[in-house]
Amino acid sequence: MTDATLTSAPAGRATRRGIVRVALRGLLYLLLALFVAYYILPLFVMAVTSLKSLDEIRAGSLMSLPDSASLVSWATAWSSACAGIQCEGLQPFFWNSVKMVVPAVFLSTFLGAVNGYALSHWRFRGANLIFALMLFGCFIPFQVVLLPMARTLGLLGLAGSLGGLVLVHVVYGLGFTTLFFRNYYVTIPVELVKAAKIDGAGFFTIFFRIFLPLSPPIIVVTVIWQFTQIWNDFLFGVSFSQAGTQPVTVALNNIVNSTTGVKEYNVDMAAAIIAGLPTLIVYVLAGKYFIRGLTAGSVKG
């Protein structure tokens, strides 16, 4: 009775609050949709352009879907587009990149893990200094090291070779990989190492039997990070390669810049997507582990 009259006023307020909430929510989704469009549009334009014929590109608008989708320009980009004087498409360079990226990612990740383990659980004299220097190494602009690195590669006899590129990427990836693993491993209790030492395990036994099995989350993070960095690198690729050892990023640049006569936008776009595809795939496959690994904290014993 009296309850009814008492509740009616707040109920009115409640509906008004409800409307405001719905409106805010709508606004939020609208904003999110705008951001999504903003990020997806370039990819969309690239994808549709790569499927159109040159005539259609010239006639139609940038955003329209292709009248008849064709993969001709993808085939051209992959196997017959001209990068400079060589007209074999991206294909050979793509495999160069693969041959460079796989050992470079593996080595830099593995060495980073060993470094991180040593720095976090075998506190030797000067460990902090070494860690600080490695961190510093993360922030050196790559342009600064181009000349000394070229000289070093020359002395080692690795100039212009894929092996040389692998070495460069391993060296410049180490700072980051070490940082990742060290920060992950400091969350592992010291007593675990003590217990293993008493059990008779040495440096590498503890590493391989106890630390590595605990590491998948951070390994995924490091692999994604390194893969993206190395695959997408252009500066080192263009500086330390020669004809025949150029990675795909360099070839892409050459294809786009060395067309004679008509600019084949569809081929350029297809080539760019091909060059970017591996990193995209890595993110799609391992993205959720990436987030998980970044937020993964303590390992409870």
Added chain:
Amino acid sequence: MAAQNDAVLKIEGLTKSFQNVHVLMNIDLAIEEGAFLVLVGPSGCGKSTLLNCVAGLEAPTSGRILIGGRDMTDAAPKDRDIAMVFQSYALYPNMSVARNITFGMKVRGATRAEQRSALEKVAHMLKIDHLLNRRPAHLSGGQRQRVAMGRALVRQPKLFLFDEPLSNLDAKLRVEMRAEIKRLHRALGATIVYVTHDQTEAMSLATEVAVMEGGVIAQLGPPQQVYDYPVNTFVAGFIGSPAMNFINGRISKDGGAIRIQVSFDGATRELPADHYPFGGGIEDGAEVILGIRPEYVSGSDPSADRPNVALDLVPTLVETNGFDQHVNLAFGDSEISGRFSPREQIKLGTPVRTRIDLSQISVFDRETRQRL
């Protein structure tokens, strides 16, 4: 304890310093086979550092460590014939219980058959047979502690080291595991060095207690001896709960009779101390601290032949725990605590007849704080 050649663990002049901080100073210690030595002290007293030095996880600055008669000062942890149980259990999270226990054997190259038989024996002894395939993350705290002990037992070492193994358990489980450790100690005849900050644990487990303070061993002896005859006020205050009462007093010698004058509320009482064995004699007028355990402060009449004194004191706090009442009594500016029978009616603010049994007192020099 006389140091013998067959001491399982012998520590000679052990010192550990970090830069200018002296964590351990000239520690001497020897324990025989089957001993249960508990290192007890407040945090920062160096007890864990001492244990880590024995384990070989930290290198001493100077001094020697002998295990089983052999100099192990510079030996690697794995070569010392020791096993250790940690406060955080330190189980390998990626391995099953069974593999946790046999990891050490595997590293040492024991055969599969050896591993299995040792595992079965230990698992049976600790009643963890049903847990062998589980991961540590799926165990309770008590189960993890059992597994950690299993890992130590499987080695059959000369010396077991326990670093606050019960501190992460809840109160009930702690008492259970304490009894379990004591049983294991007896069943195996093992030699154990055990670190804890909990004096109850020390008293109940040890055959020898070493009370540590500021990097030195203040007192080493059987628990009852440490409890009854603390060498200084630190040990007296640290061992025993509720803590020993300290009352300032002054010696008065009157002919052959030795008395301790205690002043409170403007009056002075003389307490008989003829029975107290003053080591090197005592001077008239010496300033002392009288130490009395709470259980000697109560309402019940002590047997007539014991020296005692009766006072009327005002209760300021009463804590009941079922089997007795722990009562704080105003005593001059300070308070003393006593234990009264639970049947006794005690009202805050109403003076209560209190008998202080003086048969088990400790007397300390007020300046040096050492036992007289």
